[in-house]
Amino acid sequence: MLQVPFIRENKDLVIAGLAKRNIDAASMIQDVISFDEDRRRIQTELDSLLAESNTLSKEIGNLYKSGEAQKANLLKERTGQIKETTKALNESLNNKIEALTELLYKIPNVPNEIVSQGSTEDDNEEVYKEGNIPVLPENALPHWELAKKYDIIDFELGNKITGAGFPVYKGKGAKLQRALITYFLDKNTEAGYTEYQLPLLVNEASGFGTGQLPDKEGQMYHVTEDNLYLIPTAEVPGTNIFRDVLLNESDLPIGITGYTPCFRREAGSYGAHVRGLNRLHQFDKVEIIRVEHPDNSYKALDEMVEHVKGILKELKLPYRILRLCGGDTSFASALTYDFEVFSTAQNRWLEISSVSNFETFQANRLKLRFKNSDGKNELAHTLNGSSLALPRVLAGILENYQTKNGIVIPDVLQKYTGFSKID
RNA sequence: GGAGAAAUGGCAGAGUGGUCGAAUGCGGCAGUCUUGAAAACUGUUGAGGGUCACACCUCCGGGGGUUCGAAUCCCUCUUUCUCCGCCA
Numbered sequence: 203m204l205q206v207p208f209i210r211e212n213k214d215l216v217i218a219g220l221a222k223r224n225i226d227a228a229s230m231i232q233d234v235i236s237f238d239e240d241r242r243r244i245q246t247e248l249d250s251l252l253a254e255s256n257t258l259s260k261e262i263g264n265l266y267k268s269g270e271a272q273k274a275n276l277l278k279e280r281t282g283q284i285k286e287t288t289k290a291l292n293e294s295l296n297n298k299i300e301a302l303t304e305l306l307y308k309i310p311n312v313p314n315e316i317v318s319q320g321s322t323e324d325d326n327e328e329v330y331k332e333g334n335i336p337v338l339p340e341n342a343l344p345h346w347e348l349a350k351k352y353d354i355i356d357f358e359l360g361n362k363i364t365g366a367g368f369p370v371y372k373g374k375g376a377k378l379q380r381a382l383i384t385y386f387l388d389k390n391t392e393a394g395y396t397e398y399q400l401p402l403l404v405n406e407a408s409g410f411g412t413g414q415l416p417d418k419e420g421q422m423y424h425v426t427e428d429n430l431y432l433i434p435t436a437e438v439p440g441t442n443i444f445r446d447v448l449l450n451e452s453d454l455p456i457g458i459t460g461y462t463p464c465f466r467r468e469a470g471s472y473g474a475h476v477r478g479l480n481r482l483h484q485f486d487k488v489e490i491i492r493v494e495h496p497d498n499s500y501k502a503l504d505e506m507v508e509h510v511k512g513i514l515k516e517l518k519l520p521y522r523i524l525r526l527c528g529g530d531t532s533f534a535s536a537l538t539y540d541f542e543v544f545s546t547a548q549n550r551w552l553e554i555s556s557v558s559n560f561e562t563f564q565a566n567r568l569k570l571r572f573k574n575s576d577g578k579n580e581l582a583h584t585l586n587g588s589s590l591a592l593p594r595v596l597a598g599i600l601e602n603y604q605t606k607n608g609i610v611i612p613d614v615l616q617k618y619t620g621f622s623k624i625d
Numbered sequence: 626g627g628a629g630a631a632a633u634g635g636c637a638g639a640g641u642g643g644u645c646g647a648a649u650g651c652g653g654c655a656g657u658c659u660u661g662a663a664a665a666c667u668g669u670u671g672a673g674g675g676u677c678a679c680a681c682c683u684c685c686g687g688g689g690g691u692u693c694g695a696a697u698c699c700c701u702c703u704u705u706c707u708c709c710g711c712c713a
Binding site for chain 2: 255256261285450579
């Protein structure tokens with residue numbers, strides 16, 4: 203959520219920024235400003251009446267004490283009037299605040315100046331590319347065929363137990379997945395992130411805190427009986443650790459990592475692009491989350507990007523990094539880099555990580571602040587990134603490491619899997 | 626699931642109708658002392674709104690009520706703890 207004073211003072215900048223998301227925000231922003239002006243006007247009026255009422259109450263108390271009940275009763279008439287007026291004012295004040303908040307919830311973050319205008323993923327800019335695309339044996343298979351051939355992932359079984367998008371990993375497939383999770387967590391903790399195990403269901407307040415609610419309500423599985431949501435990413439429980447928290451400046455930076463399954467309804471996704479592991483309702487992911495001083499958050503973003511690069515380099519997977527255009531940058535993010543691994547057998551790029559700086563957008567909703575060197579409470583910056591999303595990394599490994607005689611396990615993973623080949 | 630107790634500032638913890646935004650301790654900050662640090666001592670220190678700055682207003686888990694006046698009384702919701710039951 204953007205801060206009202208920021209909008210007030212940077213109206214044109216905000217409108218221009220949102221235009222990069224292809225949003226004509228001029229009238230919304232104007233509404234924010236005028237709602238806020240109304241709010242302050244009503245508040246001032248209300249406050250001065252309350253001040254009068256407070257003074258009178260004290261006088262009444264004193265009059266009773268000195269036995270002048272008659273005089274006191276006279277004053278009570280005035281306080282009675284004030285009470286009626288303040289009740290009405292209070293109501294219209296609340297209406298204004300509600301209208302303002304509702305509007306603010308709908309306004310996405312202002313993209314960083316480096317972000318380009320654009321509407322779809324075709325407008326994203328490739329900023330980095332590394333790794334060689336392997337030459338595969340003849341008759342190379344896509345991962346869903348490999349999964350069947352080596353009996354390591356059973357999609358049909360998942361269909362039976364739950365439904366589409368809930369695959370069952372078995373044997374060496376399950377082990378490889380577990381090896382990847384452990385490997386990622388080890389890399390993250392080595393880099394200074396503290397490992398957490400987080401709840402997989404969150405309440406409404408947490409959903410609002412990171413921005414999934416009210417915007418993306420339909421993307422999350424909702425347990426209505428208890429009004430809880432299955433997490434779409436560890437970002438939600440992980441970042442909400444810091445909801446309503448006041449940190450000391452010396453606590454920063456904070457880095458945490460966690461492995462969680464993620465649940466996404468993916469309403470409205472169809473077709474060949476959702477085959478196999480490409481798009482699932484339940485998948486595993488290891489996440490990194492940082493809380494940073496505003497002066498350092500972009501340095502932190504670079505560090506996170508470098509960190510993910512390091513992992514992919516070790517896995518020897520061909521990948522590229524995209525800087526997302528305005529239209530493709532998520533609601534709460536100011537700047538996002540996507541990592542994509544090349545799926546050789548499918549001949550397409552698969553997104554495996556998304557690293558974002560939210561600046562104060564989430565912190566404002568979360569009330570995540572730190573006491574700065576001036577002793578003032580200031581909103582912190584939050585960031586997060588996947589390191590990494592499992593299914594597509596798995597798909598990338600299966601496809602890129604396939605040989606005539608089976609699938610070779612990348613060197614760095616062998617001490618985690620305990621085997622060097624799937625055949 | 627049943628019974629009872631509780632929710633107060635960064636944390637702990639007093640406070641049962643006005644003088645309470647709130648004792649005290651810890652923590653934080655500043656200073657004295659010290660070559661430096663620690664300890665000790667002194668001072669200072671809640672949040673939000675509002676204002677050029679003051680004034681002023683709001684906030685004692687959330688919401689509602691009683692009263693001229695509520696942290697304090699009433700209703701309600703939520704959460705936590707204790708005991709019993711169940712249980713990986």
